[in-house]
Amino acid sequence: MAFDLYAAFVPTTRQLLGALPGVIAKAEEFVAENHCSDAELIEARLADDMWPLPWHVRSCWMHSAYALDQLAGTEFTPDFTSIPDSWDAMLAMIAEAEDRLADATPEAVNSIAERKIDFVLGGETRFTLPGERFLLGFNLPNFQFHATTFYDILRMKGVPLSKRDYMGNPAGPMFQS
Structure with missing residues (x-):
């Protein structure tokens, strides 16, 4: 089987994103009770030197949907x-x-695999990677870090x-009934 960038990235991020509303619901319930x-x-x-809870939702958004657009x-x-x-803004x-x-379509995601992508911060290019490495070696680990940190803050x-609660449906949202 040939490597498929779409299959390596999209189902995992969808699975973990799909779990976050349930985590938020439990947080809201905890506040009420x-x-x-x-x-x-x-x-x-x-x-003290880490971001508060909402930044981690923003980072999950950034390293999934926004990443595909960028x-x-x-x-x-x-x-x-x-x-x-x-909570409502996080859910939105x-x-x-x-x-x-x-x-996202497999064709669109797979088409970025070989493209050179510059990471630009503060108007300055910090590094350049092929799209495949950018998505799997930069965005996916960042996404997972921030999803985990969101969970960890609430658990703490x-x-x-x-x-x-963290994992959601391992089959992914594409297979939920």
Whole structure:
């Protein structure tokens, strides 16, 4: 079987994105049952020098749907302009990413495999990679890091989550009934 960039990237990101609304629902339930505020969770971070909870949803969006849009060209420039500030805003950002990934075609994703992509930060090219390595060696690990950190922050704050909550449906959203 030939390597398929679409199959290596899209189903995994869709699976983990698909789990995030359930994690958020458990966080909202935890707030209601434990008489704490949404802000206690939304402003939480694992360490003082790390981003708070909503930044991790933004990063999941950025390293999935936004990445596909950016990699259609020849540059990837991070976008930190719209950080969600509520559970609803986080859910909307997740839904936007899910919709974009659902619209991605194997042909479009596979077409970026050989294209050279520049990582541009602050107007400066920091490195250049082939699209395949950019998607699998940069975006996918970043996506997984931020999805995991989102889960970890909530777990650290006491939200009763399991590995299954993080993983979602291993078959992926394309196979859900």
